[in-house]
Structure formats: structure tokens, C-alpha cells
Amino acid sequence: MADTSSARAQILGGIRKALNSAEGTEEARRRLATHPRNLIPARAQLPHDRQVELFAAMATEVSATVELLGGMAEVPGAVADYLAGLNLPAELRVAPDAALDAIPWDQRPTLTVTRGRARDSDGASLTGAFAGVAETGTLMLLSGAERPTTLNFLPDTHIVVLRRGQIVGTMEDAWDRLRAAGGEGSLPRTVNFITGPSRTGDIEMRIELGAHGPRRLHILLVED
Template sequence: MSGRDAILGNIRRGLGRGGPLDGAARAACEERLRAHRPVLIPARAQRPHDEQVALFVAMATEAAASVARVAGADDVPAAVAAFLDQGGYPRRAVIAPAQAVSGLDWAAAGIEVEARAARNGDRASVTPAFAGIAETGTLMLLSGPDSPTTLNFLPDAHVVVLDAARIVGPYEDAWAWLRRERGLPLPRTVNWISGPSRSADIEQKLQMGAHGPIQLHIVLVGD
């Protein structure tokens, strides 16, 4: 028996679940892990797609994110420029190297961009989202060479480009998409982001930008 099995066995015995898994019990556990069967799905996540999109916008807004809707990808740079202007940011941003973002015509919108990981002092970043979760207005972002995780946390303003077609109802559907579209190995990091960073740890007073961006702006593309 390995040290790992011994530790887990002690935990199971402490919970009254017997010793190390073996035989039929181990086979049943492994089959359950492979199947990825969803648990109870909230009723509010089980609705037609257009209603899921509306719920995502409502929940993201409730979480203090701002949302701009555009017809197509070509409209994204102008929407980002409007956000930067309104927030008093310079028309300059660090962007993810992903084609969904780096392939846009930023110069036409008067925005100076660099495709790289974020560094201290960057004011605004633009990244793509893998999916949006309607039940909580949450964004699912994946780490990788084309989407450095630093872009999600270092700049003051984080702009996320999300295709409305990639909004799902529950979290379980987003995980299913990831397994189906990416396979193994999964990304090293999956970030779930609901609104800008905040904390009420100090005197229970809400402080925005405590551990990350002060503002989260979502550019939602399509219907």
C-alpha cells in the first residue's frame, strides 16, 4: 500500500466509510469519475438559450460587471474604446495573443495594443472567454500560451470578449464543453470570474479591486 492510499484510507475510516477502496468499490468509484454525471441542476439554468443569455447579463451586472452587446467581432474594438474613454483610461491595452482578440482591427478604433502577458503598471487588458455561465453571470477563462492568466488579475480594468453562443446554463455544461473540445490534458488553470475583484475583510467595508481588477467589462458578441 502506498503512503497516499494509507492517508486516504485513514480519512475514509474517520468518516465511517471503511478502509482503502478495492474490488467492486474501486471500480464503481472509477466509473463515476469517468462518467462525469451532473448533480442537481438549478431550475433557473434550465431554460432556452436566449433566456440564458438574458440571465447571464442580469447576473453579471448584479455582480458589478458592466456589459456591452455588439453585433459581431468587428465591433469589439469600438466597444472597448468606448469603455476606456468612459473610464478615463488611455487608449492602450495589453491583449491576449489568442486570434479571437489579437486578430481584431484595434488600430481602426485608435487603440494601441501589445499581445503579451500583463506586467505591473498595465492599466487595461483584453482577453477572450471560453464560456459564460448563466446561473451566476460567471466567466470561464482558460490559461495557456494564447491567454496568460496574468491578464485576468494585474491590470486595473479587465475587458473580456465573450461570444453569446458560448453561454450555457449551469457550470456542468461548461465543463462538458471543455472536456469535449480540449480533451486531455486540461488547462493548467481554469479561472471563474464573477464581477470585479472585491473584499470586505477590512472593517466589513466593501473595497473594489482588492485582489485584482477594479473594473470588469464584458463585450458580448452576437445574440
């Protein structure tokens, strides 16, 4: 058996040297302070209307479904019709998010709506999103008392309300928006980036949806 102790010592020694380097420390501080941007693909550098179209196209490409709505008043009907179309129970666990208070759930009295973190028995959840990334069709969701992370992963069906104005071109733009909203040093405990429903290709190299989270991701794209 090969002796790995010397290699391990060499690796750890290199790490210690880098940590004790004033130059390395200063470079790390500079990067944290300036938020340098990565290479930005041309497809994300578009007028906002085109970014919205790109977001919908990219989200659809990764097996999410996107529905365009004219306003929050259309959300109850869209949710009820979506669940009925899949022959799913008319039951929904909703994030206790003030941003969702404008949804008139009483318009669909046959839809049972409860609020709070996800339970084992919840088959469908509805949350808001902080941003949508056009480049990849990705949703950016933040944790918090009003936004339980369990709603993003436990139910089999995840429905997300996203306003058109929340769509940005790139992930860097989404981080910029988050820093501007909360200020430096006040980020949420968890930031989830979700691109399509949960999937795995581990079993015989076949894509299976719902392996580690929701098997369905339905995005309600609402006009501002």
C-alpha cells in the same frame, strides 16, 4: 493543553483505510468517468436566448458591466469609448489569442494595443473567454501560451470578449464543453472561473472592489 496526537492518528488512519478500500477506489473511478451532475436550478434550464439574458443580468448583479455588440468589428470602438468614459489611458494589453485576431484595432489608431502577458505597468487588459455560465454570470477562462492568466488578475481593468454562442446554462455544461473540445485527459493547466470584479468584505465588513485583482470587469457580449 489537549493531546491532539490521538485525534490526528485517528483521522489519518481513516484516510488510509479509505484509500486502501477497493470499493472506495471503484466509486472514485466511476465518478471521474461519468461526470455526475449536481442539482440544476430551474433558472438555468432555459432556451438559449433566455440564458443569454440571464447571464447578462447575473453578471451585472455582481458588479460587472455588460455591453452588447453586433460583431467583432465593433470591439475597438467599444473599448476606446469604455476607457475614455472612465478617464483611463487609451492603452490596452491584449492576449495573443488567435480568436481575437479578427478585431480590427486599426479602426481606432488612438488606442495603443500591445500583446503578451500582463506587465506591472498595464492598467487594462483584454482577453477572450471559453464560456459564460448563465446560472451565475460567471466567465470560464483557460490558461495557455495564447491566454496568459496574468491578464485576468494583474491589470486594474479587465475587458472580456464573449460570444453569445459561448454561453451555457450551468457550470456542468461548461465542463462538458471543455471536455468535448479537448478530449479526456487534455485539460489546460489552469481553469479560472471569474464572477464579477475582485472583491473582499474583510475590512470592517464593507465590500471593497479590486482587493486581489481587477476592480472593473467589462464584458463585451458579441453576436456570433
